Structure formats: C-alpha cells, structure tokens
Amino acid sequence: MSTNYIGKSVKRVEDKRFVTGKGNYTDDIVLPGMTHGMFVRSPYAHAKIKGIDTAAAQQMPGVVAIFTGADLAEVNGVPCGWQVNFKSGDTMKEPKHPLLAHGKALHVGDPVAFVIAETREQAKDAADAVEVDYEELPAVTNPAAGVQAGAPLVHDEAPGNVAFDWELGNPKAEVDAALAAAAHVTTLEFVNQRMAPNAIEPRSYIGAYDTTSDKYTLYTSTQNPHLIRLLMCAFVLGIPEHKVRVVGPDVGGGFGSKIFHYTEEALITWCAQKISRPVKWTSTRSEAFMLDAHGRDHVTKAQMGFDANGKITALKVHTYANMGAFLSTFAPAVPTYLHGTLLQGLYTTPKINVDVTAVFTHTNAVDAYRGAGRPEATYLLERLIDLSALEMGVDPVELRLKNLIPPFDGVTQPGYQTQVALQYDSGNYQGVIEKGLAMLGYADFRKAQKEAAESGKLLGVGFSTYIEACGIAPSAVVGSLGARAGLYEVGQVRVQPTGKVSVFTGAHSHGQGHETTFAQVVADKLGIPMEDVDIVHGDSDTVAFGMGTYGSRSLAVGGSAIIKSIDKIVEKGKKIAAHKLEAAPGDMEFANGKFTVKGTDKSLSFGDIALTAYVPHVYPADLEPGLDFSSFYDPTNFTYPFGCHIAVVEVEQETGKVALKRFIAVDDVGNVINPMIVDGQIHGGVAQGIGQALFEGVEYDENGQMTNASYMDYCMPRADDLPMFETGSQVTPCPHNPLGVKGAGEAGCIGSTPAVVNAVIDALWSGGHKVRDILMPLTPERVWTAMQ
Amino acid sequence: MHLEYREFLGTLGSNSNSVYMGNKIHVKVNGKDHQHEVEPRLLLVHYLRDTLRLTGTHIGCDTSGCGACTVHMDGQAVKSCTVLAVQADGASITTIEGMANGQLHPLQEGFHQMHGLQCGFCTPGMIMTAADLLSRNSNPSEGEIRHALEGNICRCTGYHNIVKSVQYAAEKINKEVAP
Numbered sequence: 003m004s005t006n007y008i009g010k011s012v013k014r015v016e017d018k019r020f021v022t023g024k025g026n027y028t029d030d031i032v033l034p035g036m037t038h039g040m041f042v043r044s045p046y047a048h049a050k051i052k053g054i055d056t057a058a059a060q061q062m063p064g065v066v067a068i069f070t071g072a073d074l075a076e077v078n079g080v081p082c083g084w085q086v087n088f089k090s091g092d093t094m095k096e097p098k099h100p101l102l103a104h105g106k107a108l109h110v111g112d113p114v115a116f117v118i119a120e121t122r123e124q125a126k127d128a129a130d131a132v133e134v135d136y137e138e139l140p141a142v143t144n145p146a147a148g149v150q151a152g153a154p155l156v157h158d159e160a161p162g163n164v165a166f167d168w169e170l171g172n173p174k175a176e177v178d179a180a181l182a183a184a185a186h187v188t189t190l191e192f193v194n195q196r197m198a199p200n201a202i203e204p205r206s207y208i209g210a211y212d213t214t215s216d217k218y219t220l221y222t223s224t225q226n227p228h229l230i231r232l233l234m235c236a237f238v239l240g241i242p243e244h245k246v247r248v249v250g251p252d253v254g255g256g257f258g259s260k261i262f263h264y265t266e267e268a269l270i271t272w273c274a275q276k277i278s279r280p281v282k283w284t285s286t287r288s289e290a291f292m293l294d295a296h297g298r299d300h301v302t303k304a305q306m307g308f309d310a311n312g313k314i315t316a317l318k319v320h321t322y323a324n325m326g327a328f329l330s331t332f333a334p335a336v337p338t339y340l341h342g343t344l345l346q347g348l349y350t351t352p353k354i355n356v357d358v359t360a361v362f363t364h365t366n367a368v369d370a371y372r373g374a375g376r377p378e379a380t381y382l383l384e385r386l387i388d389l390s391a392l393e394m395g396v397d398p399v400e401l402r403l404k405n406l407i408p409p410f411d412g413v414t415q416p417g418y419q420t421q422v423a424l425q426y427d428s429g430n431y432q433g434v435i436e437k438g439l440a441m442l443g444y445a446d447f448r449k450a451q452k453e454a455a456e457s458g459k460l461l462g463v464g465f466s467t468y469i470e471a472c473g474i475a476p477s478a479v480v481g482s483l484g485a486r487a488g489l490y491e492v493g494q495v496r497v498q499p500t501g502k503v504s505v506f507t508g509a510h511s512h513g514q515g516h517e518t519t520f521a522q523v524v525a526d527k528l529g530i531p532m533e534d535v536d537i538v539h540g541d542s543d544t545v546a547f548g549m550g551t552y553g554s555r556s557l558a559v560g561g562s563a564i565i566k567s568i569d570k571i572v573e574k575g576k577k578i579a580a581h582k583l584e585a586a587p588g589d590m591e592f593a594n595g596k597f598t599v600k601g602t603d604k605s606l607s608f609g610d611i612a613l614t615a616y617v618p619h620v621y622p623a624d625l626e627p628g629l630d631f632s633s634f635y636d637p638t639n640f641t642y643p644f645g646c647h648i649a650v651v652e653v654e655q656e657t658g659k660v661a662l663k664r665f666i667a668v669d670d671v672g673n674v675i676n677p678m679i680v681d682g683q684i685h686g687g688v689a690q691g692i693g694q695a696l697f698e699g700v701e702y703d704e705n706g707q708m709t710n711a712s713y714m715d716y717c718m719p720r721a722d723d724l725p726m727f728e729t730g731s732q733v734t735p736c737p738h739n740p741l742g743v744k745g746a747g748e749a750g751c752i753g754s755t756p757a758v759v760n761a762v763i764d765a766l767w768s769g770g771h772k773v774r775d776i777l778m779p780l781t782p783e784r785v786w787t788a789m790q
Numbered sequence: 791m792h793l794e795y796r797e798f799l800g801t802l803g804s805n806s807n808s809v810y811m812g813n814k815i816h817v818k819v820n821g822k823d824h825q826h827e828v829e830p831r832l833l834l835v836h837y838l839r840d841t842l843r844l845t846g847t848h849i850g851c852d853t854s855g856c857g858a859c860t861v862h863m864d865g866q867a868v869k870s871c872t873v874l875a876v877q878a879d880g881a882s883i884t885t886i887e888g889m890a891n892g893q894l895h896p897l898q899e900g901f902h903q904m905h906g907l908q909c910g911f912c913t914p915g916m917i918m919t920a921a922d923l924l925s926r927n928s929n930p931s932e933g934e935i936r937h938a939l940e941g942n943i944c945r946c947t948g949y950h951n952i953v954k955s956v957q958y959a960a961e962k963i964n965k966e967v968a969p
Contacts, residue, residue: 013902013903016910020907021894021902021910022846022887022889022890023845023846023885024846024887025846027845029845029849030839030845200945201909202909202945203848253909254848254909255945287855513910678905682946682947682951685950685951686945686947686948689949690948712852713851713856713943714853718945721940721952724936724948726953727950
C-alpha cells in the first residue's frame with residue numbers, strides 16, 4: 003500500500019466552515035415554532051423545597067408552560083452507567099437523579115422548575131417570577147469532611163455519605179509490611195483539586211416531537227449521540243428507541259464534560275412531546291461552571307517506600323473521591339478503574355494497594371474530565387517520586403530510571419502485568435525520558451540553575467512520566483468491572499457506484515479532526531484521493547450505532563472498525579474483479595486502488611469494481627450486488643500511550659509568581675496518522691494540565707456556594723500565560739489494533755500537571771526553601787506563603 | 791486592544807442618544823444595510839445571531855470574559871455581548887461572515903494552514919481580535935500577539951498554533967503590501 007496521506011500533516015478538511023463562521027453548533031439551529039426554556043435553579047446547596055408558586059409566572063407574556071418536580075414524579079431519573087460494588091459486595095448507593103428536584107435541592111443549581119416561553123427573554127422574565135419557598139439546610143462540600151460523624155447527609159439511603167468503597171492491588175497487610183521494612187518512606191497528603199471543564203461552547207439542547215409520526219428529535223452538544231439515545235430511551239423516558247433521533251452537530255469542545263447524559267437533555271425531550279413544539283435550552287456560562295460535570299476532586303494520602311538502593315518497594319494510597327450530589331454517567335469508574343489501575347505508572351513497584359472511598363456531597367457531580375483518573379494517578383506518583391528524590395538527596399531522573407519497567411514490544415515479548423489489574427501492551431519508557439533530557443539539555447540546565455540561585459533567582463525543572471489506559475475499551479473486561487455498556491465502536495464504509503466513499507462512524511468529532519484523519523486512513527487503504535472520501539458522524543439516523551468519543555478511543559477503536567469494513571470491501575472487490583478477469587479470487591491482490599491478478603498486468607481499478615458492484619451485469623452468481631459494509635470492533639486490550647514531560651519555571655522571590663519558561667512534551671502515542679493533529683492534541687492537553695497546576699480550581703464556600711463561577715473569578719490559562727511548547731515523539735506501535743495506534747487526546751493533560759508543580763518545588767529548593775508541597779493551583783500567594 | 795466600556799460609549803458620540811430616543815436601529819453589517827425595531831435590552835450578539843441569523847459570532851460566556859463574540863464595530867474589535875444593539879445604531883459592523891472577500895482572509899487561511907483551530911467555537915472571535923491587532927500592528931512579536939489575544943479563551947489549542955496562525959497571516963499581509 004502506498005501512503006499518500008497516512009503519517010502526513012494533511013490540513014484539516016473541516017476548517018473551512020469554522021474559519022468562515024459556517025459551523026453548525028446546536029445553538030445555531032432554529033426549528034419552526036421553536037420555544038425557549040429557562041431553569042429556575044436552587045440558590046442553596048441543601049434545602050427543603052416547601053412550595054413552588056408559578057401562578058404569577060404563568061400569566062407573564064409569552065409563557066407556554068411551566069413544569070416542576072411534581073409534574074415529573076413518575077418519570078425516572080438519569081441513570082449511572084457504571085456500577086462499582088462496595089468491598090462488602092453490596093451494590094453502590096445510587097439515589098434517583100430526578101430531571102427536576104422534588105422535595106429537596108441537593109446542590110446549588112439543582113433545577114427546581116423549567117419555564118418555556120416564546121422567546122428566551124420571556125422565559126427568563128417568567129423564570130424570575132417563579133417563587134420558591136426554601137428551608138435552607140446545612141451542607142457539606144469536602145469528601146473527607148462528608149464521611150465524618152454528624153456531617154449533613156446528602157441522601158438518607160447513603161449513610162455516612164458513602165457511595166461505595168473499593169480496593170485494588172496487593173493485600174494491605176503485605177503493603178504495610180513492605181512500608182515498615184523500607185529504608186525510606188515518603189508520605190504525602192494532598193488534594194487534587196476540582197476542575198471546571200470549560201468547553202467554550204456551552205451545553206445546548208433542542209428537543210422536538212412530531213405528532214404525526216410520533217418521532218422525537220434531540221439536537222445535543224454531546225460527545226456520543228447514540229449513547230444519549232440509549233440511556234434516555236431505555237432508562238429515563240421509556241420511549242421507543244427507533245422513534246428517537248439524536249443529533250450531535252458541530253460541538254464546541256467536550257473534554258469529557260459532554261459525554262454524560264444530563265437531566266436537561268431528557269427533560270427537554272420530554273417537554274417537546276408535552277407541548278408538541280420544539281424547545282431549546284442553552285446553558286449560560288454561569289450554569290456551565292455550576293453544572294457541567296466537574297473533574298478530579300480527590301483528597302488523598304499516599305506513601306511510597308524505598309529500599310536502601312533507591313528501589314521502590316511499596317505504594318499505599320487512600321483517596322476520598324468526591325462524587326457530588328448524584329452519580330454522573332461514568333463517575334464511579336473514574337477514581338477506581340481509571341485511577342487505581344494506573345498506580346503502577348512506569349515503575350516496577352512490587353507491592354501496591356489502593357483504597358478509595360467515594361463520597362456524596364452537596365456539590366455538582368464530578369465525572370470524567372480530560373484524562374479522568376489517570377491525571378490523578380500520575381500526579382500522585384510523580385509528586386511522590388520527586389519528593390522522595392529531594393528527601394533522599396538523589397537526582398529525580400536517576401531515581402525514575404532506576405525504577406523503570408524495561409522495554410517490551412508486546413509481540414516477541416509479552417505485555418507487562420501490573421500489580422493493579424492491567425497488562426500494558428508495549429512500551430519503551432526509557433526512550434521518552436532520554437529524548438526529553440536531550441531536548442532539555444539537563445546538565446546545562448543544572449549549571450544554569452546553580453548560577454541563577456547564586457544571583458538570587460529561583461529556576462526549577464520538573465519531570466514527570468506517565469502512562470494511560472486508552473482506546474477504551476474491551477467490552478467483556480469493562481463489563482466485569484461494572485460498565486453497563488459495551489465499549490466497541492461501529493464503522494460503516496459505503497462505496498458509491500461512482501467509486502466515491504461515504505464513511506459512517508460512531509465516533510464523534512468535537513475538535514479532534516476525524517473528518518481529516520479518518521479520511522486519510524480510508525483514502526490510503528483504498529488507494530483513492532482523500533477528496534473522494536466523506537466522513538459522516540453525529541446523527542443516529544444516518545450512523546448505525548456508536549459509542550462516541552472519549553478516553554482517547556476514536557482512532558484506536560473507531561478507526562479499527564472502519565478498517566474491518568475496508569477489509570470486507572477489498573475481499574468482496576477481489577471476488578468481483580476475479581470474475582471479470584476470469585481468475586481465481588485467491589490469485590487477486592489489491593494495492594494502490596487496483597485489483598490485479600498476481601504476477602500479471604491484468605487489473606481493474608477500484609472505480610471499475612465499484613460500478614460493477616452496483617451494475618452487476620458481469621458478476622459472480624453467488625454474490626450480492628452492492629459494496630457497503632458495516633463492522634463492530636471490540637478491542638482486545640486497552641492501549642497504553644506514555645511519555646515524559648518536562649517543565650522549566652522561574653519563581654519570583656518577591657511575589658511568588660511562577661513564570662513557565664519552557665515546556666517539553668515527549669509522547670509515544672503509537673503510530674501517528676496526522677502529526678499536526680497529534681501535536682495539536684498534545685498542546686491543548688498540556689495547556690489544560692498547566693491550568694490545573696497554576697491557575698484553575700473550583701472553589702466552594704462552607705455553604706456550598708461556588709465562589710468562582712465566572713471567567714472573572716475562575717482563572718483560565720490565557721494566551722499570555724503560556725510559552726510555545728516543545729514537542730517530541732517516539733513511536734512504539736500498539737500490537738493489538740490494525741493501525742497500531744494508541745490515542746493522543748488526553749496525554750498532554752496527564753503528564754503536564756505534576757511536571758509543573760515539581761518544577762516549582764525544585765525552584766524553591768534551589769533557593770534553600772525546603773517546601774514539600776503546595777496546594778494546587780500554585781497561585782503567587784500560595785507560593786510566596788510557602789517560601790516564608 | 792479592546793476599549794473600556796465607558797471609553798467605548800464616548801466613541802459613539804451622538805449615536806449614544808439613540809439609547810433613549812427609540813428602538814429602531816440602522817446598522818450596516820458586512821456591507822449590507824439593515825433596519826430593525828429592537829428591545830432596548832437586546833445585545834448586539836443576539837441581534838446578529840437571532841435577528842440577522844449570522845451565527846458565526848458565538849456566545850461563550852456572560853461576563854465578556856471569553857471573546858467568542860468579538861466583532862468589529864466601526865473598525866474596532868468589540869465584544870458584542872457587551873454592546874446593546876441600540877448602541878450599534880448607525881454603526882458599521884463586520885462579523886466573521888464578512889471577512890472572506892472572494893478568497894479567505896489571510897487570518898482565515900493562517901488558522902487553516904497552521905492548525906490554529908480544533909473545535910472551531912472560539913475561532914471567529916480569535917480571528918476578529920487578531921484582525922484588529924494586525925490592523926494596528928502589522929508585524930507583531932510573539933509577546934504582542936499573546937497580549938492582544940488574552941481576552942479570548944481557547945480551550946483546545948493551548949494557543950501555540952493560534953500564535954503561529956497570526957504570524958502566518960502577518961507575514962502574508964506584509965508580503966502582499968510590499969512593493
């Protein structure tokens with residue numbers, strides 16, 4: 003096969019509509035007769051709803067309908083998609099998450115009423131006129147506080163606010179014994195703070211209902227239209243799936259926050275049927291801050307033990323994971339199977355035990371946010387190993403290299419079996435570290451740092467290595483771990499009679515560039531120009547099925563499904579070509595868009611075969627006409643991208659302000675289809691990870707009010723906060739999928755955060771400030787205070 | 791550089807009276823004249839999106855913090871969520887839809903060539919802000935570009951390729967005007 007496209011930085015097909023303002027996001031869509039909805043939301047984190055008076059609001063101009071929790075008492079809540087059991091074997095606590103609060107509000111922003119009017123402004127006016135009588139109750143927001151005796155209860159059915167507890171790895175007694183015998187133990191108690199995902203397109207939904215066909219349509223800013231349809235039809239509304247079309251049009255960023263099935267999606271669909279008119283609701287940014295599922299929020303104690311030679315002997319972790327008031331779609335999987343299972347990292351640690359307590363609080367739901375569990379695991383490991391190096395007085399790079407898992411390709415050598423369930427597919431971990439060190443110029447840096455310190459300047463370098471489990475995921479494996487869905491993907495390749503190709507994928511692009519990357523793959527595999535390939539996604543009426551895009555899975559899983567369909571097309575094409583050329587199908591080969599009888603110059607083009615398949619005049623008797631195949635691909639393992647990130651910072655002595663001078667990211671994401679797009683994914687992820695280290699973090703006060711729910715108050719990384727990034731790559735192909743790809747969407751966000759924090763700590767130590775840890779984000783005030 | 795709000799009101803001169811006189815506005819958008827009766831509270835961004843159906847201008851926040859709604863008003867970048875439609879009476883507005891003139895504007899081309907966009911949602915605002923910068927400074931340094939764009943948030947790109955996109959456009963514009 004020639005590769006005209008694979009491996010090349012092909013410019014994106016989707017750009018033209020976006021740079022000219024012709025994108026089609028949900029809020030851009032107007033349906034005939036469309037009404038507008040506005041929520042009345044609880045101003046309290048915990049309150050009894052004693053009464054709702056809608057009489058005045060009903061009389062306001064343009065009001066079409068007002069619904070409250072009482073109207074939905076018989077409607078199910080939104081389900082959780084992942085079940086984790088207690089250590090005792092009991093099922094996790096899964097209180098109903100109603101579409102509108104009924105009786106009690108359990109977090110600020112909990113929806114209490116939904117007002118529908120002819121215009122957005124009328125809906126807003128009427129929502130302001132709804133009077134709700136609340137009795138405020140005490141709230142708890144911190145998960146470690148939530149489990150204390152006497153803490154305010156979120157749900158009566160979850161005593162102690164515990165949603166579930168969970169443990170993985172070697173027996174705790176063995177790990178305790180190893181720690182007791184260790185020559186050095188580093189202990190760190192820290193918070194991995196709560197993050198607001200901040201896709202710049204706020205969530206937006208339009209529900210519509212056609213009375214004559216009994217058909218529903220939901221336009222939604224989602225990462226997975228089919229999954230939303232399945233959850234909404236089967237678990238919430240009980241409406242027939244074949245009568246529901248879910249469309250995820252252009253979506254302005256997701257970062258995890260648009261995976262989940264939100265109450266508003268189901269409510270709007272339900273309302274559209276009730277009023278027989280389309281209903282639109284678009285989140286404000288304030289609502290987005292309060293209600294888009296947050297990320298992280300772990301309160302952790304971790305201990306790492308070393309022998310006298312600096313080899314890690316044990317790791318013990320306990321985490322309180324904040325779930326918020328309700329279990330969001332994938333929330334239980336994040337602190338468990340996406341966090342605990344990654345605590346081997348790149349190291350040969352022989353004894354690992356991780357214990358997680360998932361806690362309900364009077365806060366917004368926490369779920370997967372770019373990286374989802376893996377950044378928390380990486381932060382924990384990389385902070386611990388760096389701090390250990392400082393405490394033991396050894397070089398942080400040497401300490402990592404000493405404990406590194408040796409290279410293995412996963413083909414001639416087996417995968418690496420961790421202590422925490424996963425088996426890594428292939429890796430050359432030393433390679434990315436060495437490349438990063440070369441890009442940095444490590445020896446020179448240490449010299450410069452010393453000189454800087456002598457002149458009173460605080461320079462620091464921070465390292466981190468990471469591994470992630472991506473390409474989510476083998477259905478049977480995740481099923482055994484509690485997933486209530488399969489995690490395969492669907493890819494349909496329809497060759498049109500003229501040889502043009504439409505590809506229907508269940509993956510969903512919201513910035514990833516699938517219309518380009520997937521077309522590169524298909525064009526090369528079929529030996530046709532990219533212009534002849536169209537990638538269709540995001541509409542449940544045109545795409546057979548799909549599980550969507552998250553967990554860096556689109557190419558590894560969705561791309562593999564497309565390859566399966568292409569294989570079927572080539573196989574059928576060979577039969578058609580063999581018949582026309584009077585040869586045996588086994589004697590045919592397909593390359594560069596031509597079916598050729600092996601060893602001869604007799605051949606037919608892909609276009610000839612396409613036309614013949616639809617005009618089957620000279621055609622094998624036992625073969626159906628047409629050239630259109632659909633495939634499901636269920637991976638056999640996760641994929642395991644890895645890398646080494648390095649940050650260089652300067653800390654201002656007088657103010658504690660951190661200036662990020664350099665950021666080096668060396669990532670191994672397996673084979674690369676489009677280096678430009680992979681680099682772009684790394685850049686964006688790195689910026690988000692730096693954001694967590696230095697700028698961002700959701701703050702709740704003791705009453706459960708989010709005190710920084712706007713761009714005036716929540717510090718987003720902006721253009722003048724960041725340097726140009728230096729990216730390097732290494733390729734260790736994935737041994738178990740046809741493209742050898744591992745996934746690149748989350749890597750940047752996983753490796754970068756600890757590298758930056760480690761760099762700041764290193765800078766402080768260079769000036770004699772022996773600071774062990776600083777709470778993220780590392781604001782100037784916190785860094786300055788730590789130095790005093 | 792964005793004008794402070796008070797400063798901006800001052801630049802409206804006699805037009806600012808229209809806030810109090812009535813709700814009929816005359817605006818030129820992308821070279822085309824429009825007249826509409828509008829509610830006094832209607833924001834320019836909603837006028838552009840809902841009344842004129844120019845949906846390339848996006849809304850990403852409610853505190854003028856994200857810059858997704860940036861358009862040009864009488865040649866200067868403004869956040870159209872911070873301008874009332876009545877304040878635009880008599881003004882000439884350019885939106886992202888008005889940037890391509892038969893062919894892509896050098897910034898539109900630059901964002902495509904340098905992969906300066908991913909989800910595309912912040913892109914129109916970024917391009918409009920960058921165009922404002924280049925109209926004042928055709929050869930900005932990296933630092934000047936980053937400073938000019940700090941009122942526009944992008945969550946996808948980490949700004950790296952956005953900076954390169956603006957540099958690409960600056961170079962192209964300078965080549966075109968060079969003798």
